[in-house]
Amino acid sequence: MNIAVDSGNTYAKIGWFEKDELIRFQTRLLWGDLVQEIRQEMPDQIIFSSVANRVEDFRESLGGEVNILDLSPKTPVPIKKEYKTPETLGADRVAAAVGANWLFPDEDLVVIDMGTCITYDFIDKSGSFEGGIITPGVKMRFSALHTFTKRLPLFEPVAIPDLIGKSTQEAIESGVMNGVLAEIEGIINQYRHISPSLRVVLCGGDISFFESTLKPSIFAVPELVLIGLNRILRYNVALQ
Known part of the structure; x- marks a missing residue:
């Protein structure tokens, strides 16, 4: 085990x-x-x-x-890293990419990891990690609205609300949750210009708020990072 x-x-x-x-x-x-x-x-x-x-x-x-x-930047992994600063590449991003590449081999992939930050990483069909995008996560956005203003309260993530908020709380909830949803859909569409056959894999703690709202072509794999870590472990054991 x-x-x-x-x-x-x-x-x-x-x-x-x-x-x-x-x-x-x-x-x-x-x-x-x-x-x-x-x-x-x-x-x-x-x-x-x-x-x-x-x-x-x-x-x-x-x-x-x-x-x-x-797991460090020097640990051998079963994908290639086409990243200018591999020493700064987060281990969770690498593990998620490895997990997605193993589950869906020979496909162009974008892995969306919804944690403290939201990351969008592109792995091509040859298993090459090409890089991606880092944006603030859901809770970070709620926190920023509260921290950088004098009167806006702090709220927690909710299921995707109505677009038009009828109160300050509803307006903030709509702004954050619908804003993230629009961001995800917009970035996926941009990635599809790079690869029309792209497969989208979603993971991370906040996916439950969005997976049922996004289009059916999204594959939710909540424990993708753990799966990727195990693949890296087995890869290194085989190298010994």
Whole structure:
């Protein structure tokens, strides 16, 4: 059994895999909960990806003999990176791209990851990561309206509301949620000018607000990053 760990600034996600099959997963785990979950059943291999924690601390917290692959810019991955600054390319973007390329091989892809930021990454049919777009995420937009004004309250994401808001709250909710929806649809259309046969793959914590509203050609894979991490782990094990 292998484990994939995606540890963010606040929470972590973890996936248990038997070869390529995702057996189960958990999200929104605090650091202590993450370590406890793994220690209950130590795996054969772990891949660890984190923007906030060091792999040395992770290894020490587990206190056991387990092989841990730390995902870094130098880690071999089963796609090509045509990116000017690969050392700054986020591990989550790489993992999502690997996962999408494995699920949908020999296709032009755009991966839309809806987390703290929204990223749009293009992977061509040869498995080459060409780059993409980074924009503010849903909660970041609500927070910006509140932080950079004196009187606008802070609200939370909601299901796609009516376009015309009848109150300040409704107007803010419509502005953010319909604005993000229009952005996604507009950017997808621009990508389709590059590749008319493009497949769109959606992942990330905020996809539930949008997946039913977007056109049927969108494929939602909520745990795409974990799937990609597992593929990177298996790829590196095969190289040994």
